[in-house]
Amino acid sequence: xxPRDLKxxxxxxxxxxxxxxxxxxxxxxxxxxxxxxxSLLREVIDYDYKFPAERRAIDRxxxxxxxxxxxxxxxxxxPFWQISLSSKLEEFNWVNQPTQFTEQLxxxxxxxxxxxxxxxxxxxxxxxxxxxxPPEPPVISRLGIAIIGQGVASYDAPLFRNLREHGTYFERxxxxxxxxxLLKGIAARAQSHPVPYGHWYIEGGQIADHSPLLTxxxxxxxxxxxxxxxxxxxxxxxxxxxxxxxxxxxxxxxxPASVGLDKSPDAVLNHFQLKLLTEGSGTQIFSTxxxxxxxxxxxxxxxxxxLLVRFGPRQRQRPMNELLSNNNSNPELDxxxxxxxxxxxxxxxxxxxxxxxxxxxxxxxxWFEGHSQALAIGPALARGTASSSVADLGELLSWVVA
Amino acid sequence: MIFNRxxxxxxxxxxxxxxxxxGYGSLRESARQLSCSRRDFLRAAAGxxxxxxxxxxxxxxxxxxxxxxxxxxxxxxxxGARDQETFASDGQENIPHMLQELxxxxxxxxxxxxxxxxxxxxxxxxxxxxxxxxxxNFAAIPPEHPTVxxxxxxxxxxxxxxxxxxxxxxxxNHIGESDARSYGQGWxxxxxxxxHLLAAAMSGSGTDYGHLLRxxxxxxxxAPQLVGSEFQLEQLESxxxxxxxxxxxxxxxxSSPDELSLYVVRQLMRQQAPSLLWVTMHDIDIAHAGAxxxxxxxxxxxxxxxxxxxxxxxxxxxxxxxxxxxxLPDFGRDSDMDAGGNxxxxxxxxxxxxxxxxxxALGTGVREGVVYDRPMQSTDLVPTLGAMxxxxxxxxxxxxxxxxx
Numbered sequence: 001x002x003p004r005d006l007k008x009x010x011x012x013x014x015x016x017x018x019x020x021x022x023x024x025x026x027x028x029x030x031x032x033x034x035x036x037x038x039s040l041l042r043e044v045i046d047y048d049y050k051f052p053a054e055r056r057a058i059d060r061x062x063x064x065x066x067x068x069x070x071x072x073x074x075x076x077x078x079p080f081w082q083i084s085l086s087s088k089l090e091e092f093n094w095v096n097q098p099t100q101f102t103e104q105l106x107x108x109x110x111x112x113x114x115x116x117x118x119x120x121x122x123x124x125x126x127x128x129x130x131x132x133x134p135p136e137p138p139v140i141s142r143l144g145i146a147i148i149g150q151g152v153a154s155y156d157a158p159l160f161r162n163l164r165e166h167g168t169y170f171e172r173x174x175x176x177x178x179x180x181x182l183l184k185g186i187a188a189r190a191q192s193h194p195v196p197y198g199h200w201y202i203e204g205g206q207i208a209d210h211s212p213l214l215t216x217x218x219x220x221x222x223x224x225x226x227x228x229x230x231x232x233x234x235x236x237x238x239x240x241x242x243x244x245x246x247x248x249x250x251x252x253x254x255x256p257a258s259v260g261l262d263k264s265p266d267a268v269l270n271h272f273q274l275k276l277l278t279e280g281s282g283t284q285i286f287s288t289x290x291x292x293x294x295x296x297x298x299x300x301x302x303x304x305x306x307l308l309v310r311f312g313p314r315q316r317q318r319p320m321n322e323l324l325s326n327n328n329s330n331p332e333l334d335x336x337x338x339x340x341x342x343x344x345x346x347x348x349x350x351x352x353x354x355x356x357x358x359x360x361x362x363x364x365x366x367w368f369e370g371h372s373q374a375l376a377i378g379p380a381l382a383r384g385t386a387s388s389s390v391a392d393l394g395e396l397l398s399w400v401v402a
Numbered sequence: 403m404i405f406n407r408x409x410x411x412x413x414x415x416x417x418x419x420x421x422x423x424x425g426y427g428s429l430r431e432s433a434r435q436l437s438c439s440r441r442d443f444l445r446a447a448a449g450x451x452x453x454x455x456x457x458x459x460x461x462x463x464x465x466x467x468x469x470x471x472x473x474x475x476x477x478x479x480x481x482g483a484r485d486q487e488t489f490a491s492d493g494q495e496n497i498p499h500m501l502q503e504l505x506x507x508x509x510x511x512x513x514x515x516x517x518x519x520x521x522x523x524x525x526x527x528x529x530x531x532x533x534x535x536x537x538x539n540f541a542a543i544p545p546e547h548p549t550v551x552x553x554x555x556x557x558x559x560x561x562x563x564x565x566x567x568x569x570x571x572x573x574x575n576h577i578g579e580s581d582a583r584s585y586g587q588g589w590x591x592x593x594x595x596x597x598h599l600l601a602a603a604m605s606g607s608g609t610d611y612g613h614l615l616r617x618x619x620x621x622x623x624x625a626p627q628l629v630g631s632e633f634q635l636e637q638l639e640s641x642x643x644x645x646x647x648x649x650x651x652x653x654x655x656x657s658s659p660d661e662l663s664l665y666v667v668r669q670l671m672r673q674q675a676p677s678l679l680w681v682t683m684h685d686i687d688i689a690h691a692g693a694x695x696x697x698x699x700x701x702x703x704x705x706x707x708x709x710x711x712x713x714x715x716x717x718x719x720x721x722x723x724x725x726x727x728x729x730l731p732d733f734g735r736d737s738d739m740d741a742g743g744n745x746x747x748x749x750x751x752x753x754x755x756x757x758x759x760x761x762x763a764l765g766t767g768v769r770e771g772v773v774y775d776r777p778m779q780s781t782d783l784v785p786t787l788g789a790m791x792x793x794x795x796x797x798x799x800x801x802x803x804x805x806x807x
Binding site: 314 | 517519520536540690691693694695696698739744747751752
């Protein structure tokens with residue numbers, strides 16, 4: 001089936017809000033090329049479980065597409081029309097399985113050497129879309145905080161190497177009550193600018209006391225869910241005919257309830273956490289990977305105003321089969337390796353934050369937990385310099401967001 | 403920005419991403435810049451010269467007699483290492499051996515572009531056939547086009563013992579011989595999977611060896627159990643001349659699967675002395691699990707193992723003075739700046755950083771301490787090996803690297 005043949009009743013399996021939305025734009029969707037549309041439907045089908053920022057972005061994108069003239073529609077999508085697809089893809093149930101379709105499309109593009117053409121088309125579309133519908137500016141300047149090195153007694157190699165050119169390195173930070181001061185700092189922002197899913201705390205180790213105004217997810221708190229997921233995966237792998245692609249399809253079809261992720265009434269957050277574990281690579285076994293990926297996904301989807309990320313120690317590397325079997329309730333931890341992971345993860349957090357609107361006013365702080373080293377980036381702070389000022393984390397935070 | 407997510411979401415194992423700062427038209431320019439950074443760094447750190455003007459008067463020894471004794475060893479990395487962790491200034495600490503010992507003795511090609519599918523098995527198959535293969539990266543199936551091993555054996559009438567592949571894991575057991583029936587059957591290389599050898603030698607006693615049985619997959623959640631068989635035990639005893647007990651004892655002294663591979667390579671060189679030996683390393687690919695420190699450890703270990711292999715070549719009478727060693731990653735990894743990827747973790751975006759890598763050639767017939775900037779393709783390797791060894795890879799798409807002939 002091709003997009004021009006779309007009918008409203010074909011979306012009967014969509015959740016209610018998604019169905020309503022897609023039917024209201026049916027005439028627009030019918031004009032889109034098959035190489036493009038399922039990627040859009042992949043987002044729309046989850047509309048009911050998306051964060052407000054994502055919903056607004058989908059609304060705005062569809063409205064923008066609906067406002068295009070025939071000439072503009074042709075101009076925008078000509079590169080996508082030139083992508084050659086197989087009859088197998090055309091016959092696929094892409095309306096109800098857009099995620100699986102996009103995986104097959106991906107394989108098709110690679111194997112037919114059309115990936116570069118698609119990538120070019122996608123980049124051009126992204127440019128046009130951003131130009132037509134500029135992203136919303138944040139109501140206050142964004143703030144990112146990364147706390148790294150939990151449990152590390154000493155570390156001699158230089159930290160924050162990727163970030164130093166962008167900010168000021170502080171070497172005499174007073175570490176006392178640092179985690180608490182920083183959590184209180186973002187709680188105050190949540191209090192003064194209460195935006196749904198606007199202020200986040202992502203924890204890789206033991207969760208700290210925090211304000212209920214923060215959206216919180218934790219690697220440790222998800223331990224039962226991770227265990228259930230890994231049990232399911234182990235069982236699936238043993239089934240005849242199972243391979244990596246089949247496993248991915250299985251994971252894509254899991255519901256939050258199927259891994260015990262339905263204890264909280266927050267369906268949106270449950271859905272988000274499930275995707276962290278089913279779509280992320282390594283998020284099920286390494287806390288540092290979980291935290292970095294969760295921060296990336298939160299930034300891309302929820303577009304938070306405040307994000308505090310605290311990396312915890314991950315388990316030491318073991319054979320993948322052992323890690324996946326999850327049969328060691330007290331695994332040995334790799335503290336130094338986790339610090340190195342987190343140092344890079346903090347850099348990625350900053351990059352991902354800078355991809356959001358208002359980046360010119362955004363601030364970022366990374367601190368080596370329990371130690372005197374930190375690095376701060378912000379409009380008011382010098383770049384590529386070091387400061388010998390003595391300050392606690394609360395004071396440092398006030399300088400960062402000044 | 404929805405399409406940011408859409409393109410990113412086309413991931414499966416091989417996803418599509420959107421550049422943060424578009425400028426797609428500058429892909430070629432980006433690749434060139436990557437190569438320039440490698441060149442400049444090598445010139446500064448290793449004191450190598452710029453090639454280009456040194457095209458003529460190759461020192462390569464020609465002649466039928468020399469060709470008969472010539473040996474070639476190819477080392478590929480399944481799991482590319484990016485510039486910032488290797489040849490850029492911050493990365494130099496991770497590759498002291500390649501930088502200080504190997505690069506000054508090598509012809510270094512700064513811009514090897516892989517235009518094919520960026521999955522490790524299919525990319526290694528493409529390297530071995532000289533054609534961008536389109537086989538399923540995760541299926542245990544042979545390449546569709548004749549491999550370098552088949553060209554080598556059939557053209558030069560070499561016995562099966564004269565070419566071997568040492569590879570890391572399951573899918574690679576078919577890398578030795580293609581499915582190209584029209585070319586003829588039975589001309590392939592024999593393949594050794596060291597982890598399977600060890601699994602067979604362990605025969606149920608799983609203690610103390612787990613660290614050598616790590617399988618780093620592009621989909622880490624899918625890690626099937628390794629199984630050894632009687633066939634592997636026979637390989638141990640008849641090919642490598644090792645008892646299961648000897649193998650187990652030595653394996654206990656090693657720290658990673660790639661170290662185990664190098665041990666098998668050493669035995670192969672001593673017992674079989676193949677003329678064409680292909681080794682695929684894989685430790686670096688732990689990057690897919692997202693732990694940066696483990697990725698760095700993998701790079702450092704691979705760097706050390708490459709130097710050890712080079713020393714081994716110098717010390718083995720069958721190889722010393724008549725061997726050319728090629729070292730190249732199968733491709734790179736995603737840039738930090740491509741929103742479609744997640745930096746070092748994967749190679750899904752198809753961006754210049756993931757497509758562009760390097761190649762080092764050293765030993766017999768290779769000019770020492772020279773850097774070549776011009777772009778070459780991954781598929782050029784097989785025609786180059788053919789030109790060096792005296793066979794014609796008729797179905798390969800690449801072209802011989804003239805600087806090595």
